[in-house]
Amino acid sequence: MHLPSSVRTLVLIGFMGSGKSSVGREIARRTGMRFVDTDAVIREKHRKSIVQIFASIGEEAFREQEHLALLEQRFATGLVLATGGGIVLQKRNIAVLRSLGIIIWLNAAEQIIWERVSRNRSRPLLQTANPRQTMRDLLTLRVPLYRSIADIIVETDHLSREQVTDRVFHELNSWLSSRRESRC
Numbered sequence: 001m002h003l004p005s006s007v008r009t010l011v012l013i014g015f016m017g018s019g020k021s022s023v024g025r026e027i028a029r030r031t032g033m034r035f036v037d038t039d040a041v042i043r044e045k046h047r048k049s050i051v052q053i054f055a056s057i058g059e060e061a062f063r064e065q066e067h068l069a070l071l072e073q074r075f076a077t078g079l080v081l082a083t084g085g086g087i088v089l090q091k092r093n094i095a096v097l098r099s100l101g102i103i104i105w106l107n108a109a110e111q112i113i114w115e116r117v118s119r120n121r122s123r124p125l126l127q128t129a130n131p132r133q134t135m136r137d138l139l140t141l142r143v144p145l146y147r148s149i150a151d152i153i154v155e156t157d158h159l160s161r162e163q164v165t166d167r168v169f170h171e172l173n174s175w176l177s178s179r180r181e182s183r184c
C-alpha cells in the first residue's frame, strides 16, 4: 500500500480494546511506516506494565507520562501512532494529535469492547467493583471526544485485524480524494 508523502503520521484513537495496537502494526507492516504505541513508550521507560505503573505513580502521573510520550512524536514522519484510550482526556493532547497528521478513530460497540477488555486484567481503570458500568461511564464521556477529533471513523465490529486494516485504507483513500477535490 502506497500512501502520498503528504501523509506524515496516521494516529489511531479509540477506546481500550478497539484494536489500535494490532491494527496499527498491520498498517505499518503494509505501508512500511514505523509503528509506535504511546503505552509501549511509557512501559519501556518505566520497565513496568501499565497496571504496575498505575499502582506505583497513580493515574495523574501516568497522564503526564502519556503527554510526554505524545510530544516525543511531534516531529516524526512516516509513523503509525497507536494511542492510549484516555489520550483525548487532556485538552493539551488534542492540539498535538491534530498537528501530527490524520486521526483515525477505531470504533466498536459496547458489547464487543466488553468481550475484549474482560478477557484479562491489563486495564487498571476497569479494576472496579462493577467494571462493566465503569466502562459504560468512560465510554459516555469519551465517545463524543473521539468523534469530535476524528478525521476518519472506522467501525470495527466483528472484523478481523486484516479486515479493519482494509477498511482503514479504503476510508483513507476516500478521505484523501475528497480533500484533493475540495482543493481543485
Ligand code: S3P
Residues within 6 Å of the ligand: 014, 015, 016, 017, 020, 039, 050, 083, 084, 085, 086, 087, 122, 123, 124, 125
Ligand atoms: C487507558 C487505556 C490504556 C492505557 C491505560 C489507560 C484509558 O490503553 O493507556 O490503561 O484511560 O483508556 P489502551 O487503550 O491501549 O488499552
